[in-house]
Amino acid sequence: MFNIVQKRRWYFLFSGALIALSLAAMLVSYVRFGQPLRIGIDFTGGSIFVLQFEEAVSEEQIRDVFADRGLDSAIVQALGSPEEHRWQVRTREVTADEVGEILTALEEQVGAIDRDALTFDTVEPAIGSEVARAAGLAILVASLIIVAFMWFSFRNVPNAFRYGVCTIAGMSHNLVIAFGFYALMGVVAGWEVDSLFLTAVLTVIGFSVQDVIVVFDRIRENIPKHRDEPFEMVVNRSILETIHRSLATQLNAMFVMVAIILFGGMTIRPFISVLLVGMVSETYSAIFIAVPLLVVWEKASRRRAAAQAAA
Amino acid sequence: MREAKTWRLVAIIVVALVSLFVALNIDHPSWVESVLFWQPEGQRDIALRLGLDLQGGLKVLLAADPVEGQEFDRNSMETARRIVESRVNSLGLTEPVVQAQGERRIIVELPGVENPEQAVETIKGTALLEFVDAAGNPLLPGTVVTTSLGGPEAVAGEEITGTASVTGTTALTQTESQAPDQVYETILTGADLANVGLDRTPQNEYVIPFELKPEAAETFGQYTAAHVGQFLCIVLDKSVISCPRIQEPIPGGQGSISGAFTLEEARQLAVQLRYGALPIPLRVESFNRVGATLGEQSVNRSVRAGVIGLSVVLLFMLVYYRLPGALADAALIVYVLINFALYKLVPITLTLPGIAGFILSAGMAVDANILIFERMKEELRSGRRLTRAIEMGFERAWPSIRDAQLSTLIITGILFLFGTNFGASIVKGFAITLALGTAVNLFTAVFATRTFVRHVAAVAEDWLSERKWILGV
Numbered sequence A: 001m002f003n004i005v006q007k008r009r010w011y012f013l014f015s016g017a018l019i020a021l022s023l024a025a026m027l028v029s030y031v032r033f034g035q036p037l038r039i040g041i042d043f044t045g046g047s048i049f050v051l052q053f054e055e056a057v058s059e060e061q062i063r064d065v066f067a068d069r070g071l072d073s074a075i076v077q078a079l080g081s082p083e084e085h086r087w088q089v090r091t092r093e094v095t096a097d098e099v100g101e102i103l104t105a106l107e108e109q110v111g112a113i114d115r116d117a118l119t120f121d122t123v124e125p126a127i128g129s130e131v132a133r134a135a136g137l138a139i140l141v142a143s144l145i146i147v148a149f150m151w152f153s154f155r156n157v158p159n160a161f162r163y164g165v166c167t168i169a170g171m172s173h174n175l176v177i178a179f180g181f182y183a184l185m186g187v188v189a190g191w192e193v194d195s196l197f198l199t200a201v202l203t204v205i206g207f208s209v210q211d212v213i214v215v216f217d218r219i220r221e222n223i224p225k226h227r228d229e230p231f232e233m234v235v236n237r238s239i240l241e242t243i244h245r246s247l248a249t250q251l252n253a254m255f256v257m258v259a260i261i262l263f264g265g266m267t268i269r270p271f272i273s274v275l276l277v278g279m280v281s282e283t284y285s286a287i288f289i290a291v292p293l294l295v296v297w298e299k300a301s302r303r304r305a306a307a308q309a310a311a
Numbered sequence B: 001m002r003e004a005k006t007w008r009l010v011a012i013i014v015v016a017l018v019s020l021f022v023a024l025n026i027d028h029p030s031w032v033e034s035v036l037f038w039q040p041e042g043q044r045d046i047a048l049r050l051g052l053d054l055q056g057g058l059k060v061l062l063a064a065d066p067v068e069g070q071e072f073d074r075n076s077m078e079t080a081r082r083i084v085e086s087r088v089n090s091l092g093l094t095e096p097v098v099q100a101q102g103e104r105r106i107i108v109e110l111p112g113v114e115n116p117e118q119a120v121e122t123i124k125g126t127a128l129l130e131f132v133d134a135a136g137n138p139l140l141p142g143t144v145v146t147t148s149l150g151g152p153e154a155v156a157g158e159e160i161t162g163t164a165s166v167t168g169t170t171a172l173t174q175t176e177s178q179a180p181d182q183v184y185e186t187i188l189t190g191a192d193l194a195n196v197g198l199d200r201t202p203q204n205e206y207v208i209p210f211e212l213k214p215e216a217a218e219t220f221g222q223y224t225a226a227h228v229g230q231f232l233c234i235v236l237d238k239s240v241i242s243c244p245r246i247q248e249p250i251p252g253g254q255g256s257i258s259g260a261f262t263l264e265e266a267r268q269l270a271v272q273l274r275y276g277a278l279p280i281p282l283r284v285e286s287f288n289r290v291g292a293t294l295g296e297q298s299v300n301r302s303v304r305a306g307v308i309g310l311s312v313v314l315l316f317m318l319v320y321y322r323l324p325g326a327l328a329d330a331a332l333i334v335y336v337l338i339n340f341a342l343y344k345l346v347p348i349t350l351t352l353p354g355i356a357g358f359i360l361s362a363g364m365a366v367d368a369n370i371l372i373f374e375r376m377k378e379e380l381r382s383g384r385r386l387t388r389a390i391e392m393g394f395e396r397a398w399p400s401i402r403d404a405q406l407s408t409l410i411i412t413g414i415l416f417l418f419g420t421n422f423g424a425s426i427v428k429g430f431a432i433t434l435a436l437g438t439a440v441n442l443f444t445a446v447f448a449t450r451t452f453v454r455h456v457a458a459v460a461e462d463w464l465s466e467r468k469w470i471l472g473v
Helices: A005-033 A059-068 A096-109 A125-153 A160-189 A195-207 A210-225 A231-263 A266-310 B006-023 B074-089 B116-124 B214-226 B263-275 B292-345 B352-381 B386-421 B425-466
Strands: A046-052 A075-079 A086-091 A119-123 B057-064 B097-101 B105-111 B129-133 B164-166 B186-189 B193-196 B206-212 B232-236 B239-242 B254-259 B282-290
Touching: A005 A160, A005 A231, A005 A266, A059 A075, A059 A086, A059 A096, A096 B116, A119 A125, A125 A160, A125 A195, A125 A210, A125 B282, A125 B386, A160 A195, A160 A210, A160 A266, A195 A266, A195 B386, A195 B425, A210 A231, A210 A266, A210 B386, A231 A266, A231 B292, A231 B352, A266 B292, A266 B352, B006 B292, B006 B425, B057 B074, B057 B116, B074 B097, B074 B105, B074 B116, B116 B282, B186 B214, B206 B214, B206 B263, B214 B254, B282 B292, B292 B352, B292 B425, B352 B386, B352 B425, B386 B425
Parallel strands: none
Antiparallel strands: A046 A086, A046 A119, A075 A086, A119 B282, B057 B105, B057 B282, B097 B105, B129 B186, B129 B232, B164 B254, B193 B206, B206 B254, B232 B239
16 A cells, blocks of 8 residues: 555655745745735725726826825836736825826826726725734634634544644645745735735635545544554555545646636636635645644654653 | 435426526516515516626725714614615616625725716715705605706615605695606705704604704795695705695794604604714725726636636546546536526625636535545445445545535635625625535535436446446446
């Protein structure tokens, strides 16, 4: 029988490297932007305009219009290819009246705007910080409930607590990697944390138990069936018996997510990407981290029991 | 194996056909739509509702911003919401949404609005309360009129209260509605009111006593003396609230409005008379606009992504699991149909993340089938008879399916709560479609697939037992 659990050191090393890379990405982001992940206006307050001009315009012209209204620190960026004439402008939050003035001024001084393609978004800083607090709370509550759920499902298994802790370990692993990926994309492509990122994170937390629970279920079923085998072998057997399912399910989820990333709406690309990374990490960490950890723990406690018996 | 029950198969086919009928993009007969009793009367409709991010429009999140020491409660918030709603309706848009969000926020969605400054002005502006001469005919509540102080920007109506009469209890019949182009004379405005109360008569009827400022009292006295028996309409933002009949001259500037009010109606009318404007000042917390062409683009792209993604899933299941995979594919198609039908029937407003949630849920809907089929293969390999292996597969996979579904529902619950409190309807949209998909999945992936598999096994057990490759083993 192929032994997955035996090679656990390699997986731990691999995950350690991924986590180190994630932390490095967050560090780079922190050095460059003062934030481990770039925080969007949903949480900080501010305004974003996406302007579709009908002809070529210059960054300077756009910036001047905003500066005329006291919005000196406006960040003006071209989106897509230069022929598209699509520009994004981010500023501190503006009022509804200012929006009207800005648009009129842009049309007069810069060029005609396609109003049907015009998008803007304004959030007050006050609500931003409130949302940020609620978001933190939501993540905390979600993790606690999922772990409690895990513990409840396995309450009749010896050492149910360990199953819960190993699930948390896997979940944290997934979260760090998802955060690291987003930090990297923040540095490379300017992705910012918004409500959708939070949705993705909560979803990753929720799905963090999907594969773990199937392997754990199988371990629970196999323990009485294979009393003569050491725990490590039972665990290994359980992984091999469930790995087809884990991979097949993950593959299907990947098919649809990749389809959305490649062909779906632009605005949800970061959202689905982080979801994809989180879920791939989830399947990996279930098989190669959470479950082997259970074995490590079991062995350590055996050794301690043996030492005590000897003493 | 338990008997393959025909009625189950028939039930699934009926559900699938009904869903297909609802999901089809056709003009559904109106008698079918009138059956949807849970939808509000007059708006029953089998149509896909698209969120602002897909059809384009303006979304404004308003928050109560009470001045220091001002009382703030649910009632005044609800009154504020209704006033905002009647103002939004005066913009004459199709399907605007005005909803309370949490305890102190109101979310306003205005499809197709161009200018945010104009919309925000309408929402926040002070309401104009007028008493107008009905020119002999009572006007139905909700009628939008042009008065001597100006006309409405657009014509749309909102029913607010029932009938009423001044200083009397005569119920009046309202038959006539406004003649077009008629300009009604404004007698008084809200600025002339000194005091408005709420009282109950010995006959247990609610009345609204009011008191006018001295200058206005004289005008009103003369006017009422000259128009006894005629109608005086109370108009808020050019929309008629109620048209009481003048029973007698009202000289002292003190009168009362009575009618067959419920307490709620009387209180609301009193509040509208008293404040005219919003009972609580509202602040714009965030607004956001999506261009219509962008919305359209998002819809097209999502449809393409969904079709491609699901085709790959269908193909994978067929190739990897063969016959059971084909049956799971049939169940997945039923799954898509039911979900689509539910979006139209409930109805659920689809947003871009909502569609993503649906596509994702469809991709994961096959998980339950995968769990079952993998289990079935194991049982077959260990030499069990086909029918036994099928039952074992479903039975043994169940705890894992249940746990996976439960953990998804827990997370969607948290997402939903979060989305509800912060006007983050995008978060809510994702949570709703994902949760709905999970529930539908129990029906299709477990019940429907099991029925299909049992029927096929009942018909062709021996044949299949000799050709296990068809079962993916």
